[in-house]
Every structure is written in structure tokens, then in C-alpha cells.
Amino acid sequence: MSFALYFLRRLAHSVTLxxxxxxxxxxxxxxxxxxxxxxxxxxxxxxAESVARMRSQFGLDRxxxxxxxxWSRSVASGDFGYSFVYQRPIRQLIGERVWNTVLxxxxxxxxxxxxxxxxxxxxxxxxxxxxxxxxxxxTTILIGTPSVVLAVVLLASGATLGLPIGGLSTAGRESAxxxxxxxxxxxxxxxxVIAVAAGWFPAIARHTRAALLAALEAPHMLTARAKGVGxxxxxxxxxxxEALNPLTSLFGPSVAALLSASLLVEVVMxxxxxxxxxxxxxxxxxxxxxxxxxxxxxVLLLIGNVIGDVLxxxxxxxxxxx
Numbered sequence: 145m146s147f148a149l150y151f152l153r154r155l156a157h158s159v160t161l162x163x164x165x166x167x168x169x170x171x172x173x174x175x176x177x178x179x180x181x182x183x184x185x186x187x188x189x190x191x192a193e194s195v196a197r198m199r200s201q202f203g204l205d206r207x208x209x210x211x212x213x214x215w216s217r218s219v220a221s222g223d224f225g226y227s228f229v230y231q232r233p234i235r236q237l238i239g240e241r242v243w244n245t246v247l248x249x250x251x252x253x254x255x256x257x258x259x260x261x262x263x264x265x266x267x268x269x270x271x272x273x274x275x276x277x278x279x280x281x282x283t284t285i286l287i288g289t290p291s292v293v294l295a296v297v298l299l300a301s302g303a304t305l306g307l308p309i310g311g312l313s314t315a316g317r318e319s320a321x322x323x324x325x326x327x328x329x330x331x332x333x334x335x336x337v338i339a340v341a342a343g344w345f346p347a348i349a350r351h352t353r354a355a356l357l358a359a360l361e362a363p364h365m366l367t368a369r370a371k372g373v374g375x376x377x378x379x380x381x382x383x384x385x386e387a388l389n390p391l392t393s394l395f396g397p398s399v400a401a402l403l404s405a406s407l408l409v410e411v412v413m414x415x416x417x418x419x420x421x422x423x424x425x426x427x428x429x430x431x432x433x434x435x436x437x438x439x440x441x442x443v444l445l446l447i448g449n450v451i452g453d454v455l456x457x458x459x460x461x462x463x464x465x466x
Contacts (some may be wrong), residue, residue, distance in 0.1 A: 154453055158446040164456035165442050169310040169435050174208040180228045180429045203227075213437065225432035229425070234436050237421065242313060242440065245406060246419035249444075251333060252402050260345040264352020269379050271357065279353070283346030291405040295412040300336045309335075310414030324454070336406075336415050343405040344398050346403025351394055355387035362386065377421045392455050403441065 181204060185195045199205045203214050203273055224234040267279040269399060286294075305311055314328050360383050410419030425433040 146431065151225075151450075151454065152425065154450050162439060162442055163216075166215070166435060166439055167209070169438050170212045170215070171430055173429075173434065174211070176429075182429070184228075184295055187442065202432075215432065225435050226432045227425075227430055229428045229430045229433070234433050237433065238418065238436065238440060241416055241418050241421050244415065245403075245410070245419065246444075247267075248333065248336055248340060248410070248415060249399075249402050251337045251408050252406065253399065255337055256341040256345035256402065257348060260270050260348025263345070263349035264356065265350065265379065267361070268356035268383075279349060283349050286346040287350075288344055289292070289337060289342075290378040291343045292408050292412055294342055295336075295409045298335045299413060305336060308332045312416050336409055336413050339409045339413065340402055340406045344401045348391075348394060349399065349400075352387065352391060355381045355390045359383040359386035381415060392452065395455055396449035397451030399452065400445045402465065403444055403448070419446070442453040 151331035181195050181199055182200075184190055185192065203211055206214075210315060213298065215225065224236075225234070226237070227234050227237055230237055263279050263283070267276045270276050299309055306315065310329055312329065313325070314332075356379065360379070401404055406417070409415065410417045411423045418440060421435070422437045422441070424430075425437060
């Protein structure tokens with residue numbers, strides 16, 4: 145199977161999954177009691193006629209599949225709907241926040257994979273030593289610690305160390321110059337990135353260690369060692385190359401895990417991304433904003449999975465036929 149055909153097949157699967165997820169979201173929201181307009185109807189300053197008109201205008205009085213159809217046609221034309229709560233087009237709301245979430249997740253992805261690979265290499269290179277035991281013990285504790293708990297601990301530690309708590313930047317730093325703005329952004333980004341990355345880099349470290357140890361026990365590795373290849377070169381060059389296949393298969397799940405963790409971390413640490421926006425939209429029953437944010441999260445997850453599949457296809461072309 146050619147690479148282009150493989151990519152198109154994965155893309156078709158992703159589009160189908162997004163459509164099914166959108167339909168299911170409308171169904172579940174329709175089953176939940178109450179709505180934003182029901183709360184609005186309790187306001188004595190809003191007439192019952194105004195509420196009924198809004199309900200008809202936005203199609204909230206129709207079955208879920210009709211809501212889905214109207215929403216699909218609207219999205220296809222580039223209109224993502226209107227937020228009841230924020231009284232603004234949803235496209236503007238998401239556009240203001242989505243890049244903050246992307247920045248957080250890309251930074252956490254880099255930190256998680258860098259830390260995971262380094263710790264995995266250290267543990268495999270010192271198998272049975274105190275370094276190996278420290279890496280295994282630390283990663284075991286972190287794997288069992290929920291991201292929310294870790295975020296709260298980091299918040300308390302950050303406050304003690306004088307690190308900024310919440311937000312994207314300090315007021316007034318935008319006019320202080322590019323270098324000062326970048327430094328301020330990095331300080332605000334530090335704690336959320338650690339909280340998000342800590343949820344996945346232990347798994348990367350443990351998988352790296354296991355893959356490297358398995359590669360080192362292969363017969364051709366024993367032959368290379370017998371020919372005088374140093375352990376460091378054997379580990380970093382030869383064994384790591386052998387471990388690329390199982391490690392590459394972790395990329396897609398790592399993106400999914402990091403994004404899921406970041407949505408919770410954003411709420412706890414007041415990071416202005418789509419996680420905080422989703423939390424507010426669900427609480428206030430802003431139906432179209434909820435659907436758009438759920439679909440955006442799904443799209444980001446699918447993009448990560450597709451990238452992981454493409455990387456795995458490049459590393460091992462045999463997966464194209466699966």
C-alpha cells in the first residue's frame with residue numbers, strides 16, 4: 145500500500161470518527177436536564193417570548209439529529225456558531241485560546257519525550273544500579289499520581305518559590321521588549337508544562353528502558369559487543385535504533401494523554417486555554433461552544449495519532465498493510 149493511500153485511509157477514518165463524536169455529543173447534551181435558556185427564563189428582565197424566539201432561532205427545540213445537521217452545515221460554511229454566555233462568535237473565542245493550549249502541549253510533549261528518553265537511557269545503561277532503581281522508583285510514583293494532584297502540589301511549591309501562579313503573562317510585560325516578554329512567558333509556562341509532562345514521561349522512560357534492554361540482548365548486539373563496540377555507542381547508536389519502532393508507536397498515545405491532562409491542568413492552574421473555556425462552557429450549558437470544543441479536542445488528538453502513525457509507517461513500512 146502506497147504512503148498516499150495509507151494517509152488518505154487514516155484521514156477518512158478520522159473524519160468519520162469526528163462526525164460520530166459530534167452526533168453523540170448532541171445526543172448526550174440533549175438528554176441532560178436544563179439548558180442555558182432555561183436559566184435565562186428565570187430572569188424577570190427577560191420575557192418568555194424572547195426566550196422562545198431564541199430557542200427557535202438556534203434550533204434548540206428540535207431533535208438532536210436536526211441540531212447536528214444544522215451545526216454541520218454551519219461548520220462547513222466556516223461559521224462555528226454563537227456563544228450564549230460570552231455573546232460572541234465561537235470562532236473568535238477559540239481563536240484567542242487554542243494557541244495557548246497548543247503551546248502548552250507542544251512544550252510538554254518536548255519535555256516529556258526528552259526527559260523520558262534521557263531517563264530511559266540512563267536506566268538501561270546502568271541496569272541494576274542505584275540509578276536504575278531511582279529512575280524506576282520515581283517513574284512508578286509519578287505514574288500513580290493524578291495530574292490534578294501534581295498540579296496542586298506544583299502550585300503550592302511555585303508560590304513558595306515566587307513563580308507566577310496562573311495566567312499567560314505579567315501585566316505590562318508586553319511593552320518591555322521581546323526578550324523580557326519571552327522570559328516572562330517561560331516563567332508562566334514552567335509549572336503547567338511540568339504538570340502536564342509529568343503525567344506521561346514516566347511511561348516513556350519505562351518503555352525506553354524496556355526496549356533498550358530487549359535490543360541489547362539480541363544476538364547481533366552480543367556480536368557487536370564481542371567485536372569491541374563500546375557499551376555507550378552500543379546503547380545510544382545501535383540499541384536506540386532498534387528501539388525506535390516500539391517507541392514511535394507511543395507518540396500517538398502520548399499526544400492523547402498529554403492533551404487530556406492539559407485540559408485539567410489548565411483549569412487548576414488558570415492557564416487561558418481551551419481547557420478552562422470547556423469547563424466554563426459545560427457548567428453554563430453553552431451547547432454549541434461545548435460541541436465545538438469537544439470536536440476541537442478530538443481533532444487535536446486525531447492529528448497527534450495520525451502523525452504518530454505516519455512516523456511509525458516511516459520507521460516500519462510493514463504497518464501500512466495492517
